[in-house]
Amino acid sequence: MNAGAMRAEQPDSELYDWGEIEQSLDARGxxxxxxxxxxxxxxxLAALYARDDGFRSRIVMARHNFGRGEYKYFAYPLPPLLQRLRQALYPYLAPIANRWNREMGIDAQYPQELSAFLDQCHRAGxxxxxxxxxxxxxxxxxxxxQDLYGEHVFPxxxxxxxxxxxxxxxxxEFVMxxxxxxxxxxEVVPLMQGDAVVFTVNQRPATNRRGGRRKVAMRHGVSVxxxxxxHTVGLIFHDSR
Known part of the structure; x- marks a missing residue:
């Protein structure tokens, strides 16, 4: 990854201990x-919510029994800051996602670059x-x-x-x-302003008491x-139908 792509707008993702991040994802999701x-x-970014332009749809959660509150999906092109961040984080997460799929017996492997993965999504509609x-x-x-939008789901x-x-x-509070x-x-995940939480979309592999592998189902939400x-930004790496 070209670390300079992020440096002007947000901290260099190479400064994070990705080995430690991977261990936390394996252990806690x-x-x-x-x-x-x-x-x-x-x-x-929070100020964008009041605008009408730049979004493809607005969802009032109570209408769909999702809870209370609302959210808006960005339209393409994404705000440059989010586009860079999405592209910069994906290459660190793809190897973890690929290993998880192998361990869970899922026949799907993700390319190293986000653009290639989005091409797969787009070809599938x-x-x-x-x-x-x-x-x-x-x-x-x-x-x-769980945020599942189609055949191709990044975990x-x-x-x-x-x-x-x-x-x-x-x-x-953010809850998993x-x-x-x-x-x-x-588990409640404490966050401060500007902090990001990387988390499991659907399932992750785990070790059972006998040392074998099993699938653990994860869900996320926000308390009252x-x-x-x-305000929160969500970066989902697969596109939807």
Whole structure:
């Protein structure tokens, strides 16, 4: 990856310990990347939500039983900052995704570059961009869910918190749940403004008590916002139908 593509707009992703990130994804299904965006970048992205241009659709979550709140899908071309970030993170995540698929017996391997993967999506009729921005107000929340949009699904995605916990909003924690034959549990992932969380879209491999491999189903959501406004950007790497 050309690290210089990111350096002017956000921290160099080569500064992150990707071995440690991979270990966290293997063990817990998620990993935090601190300070991916600066405060002024977060504010600039959050301000886009009030605009009508640059988006392909707006979803009111209560109408679809998704929770409360709303979100907008960006149209192509994406904002340059998000386009660079999506392209820069994907090559680090593709080898993890490929290994996971091998371990789970899934016959799908992802190319090293995002453009090649999106070409696969588009040939399958998945041509609509999936990066989005979410807005929550008091009483809003996001039900536990998985973001599956078609035949081609990249097993990892990224959410970046644009707002300041404790200042811009209260509550609204990012939550992940894990379901496996041995039981279920939930985990709150603490995030500060500008932090990103990389997390499992659907399933990840895990080791059972006998040392064999099994699939663990993961879901994510957001707890109830008690006050203020919470904005988040979601970077999904597969496009949708």
């Amino acid at each position: 998620h990993a935090v990347l601190p300070r991916v965006l600066r405060p002024e970048q977060c504010a600039r 998945q041509t609509r961009p999936t990066p989005l921005i979410l807005e929550y107000g008091p009483g809003d929340y996001n039900c536990l869910h 990892l995605q990224v959410a970046i918190l644009l707002s300041r916990p404790g200042d811009d909003f209260e509550g609204g 749940t894990e379901s496996a034959p041995g039981g279920q549990h939930a 916002v008690r006050s203020g406004k919470r």
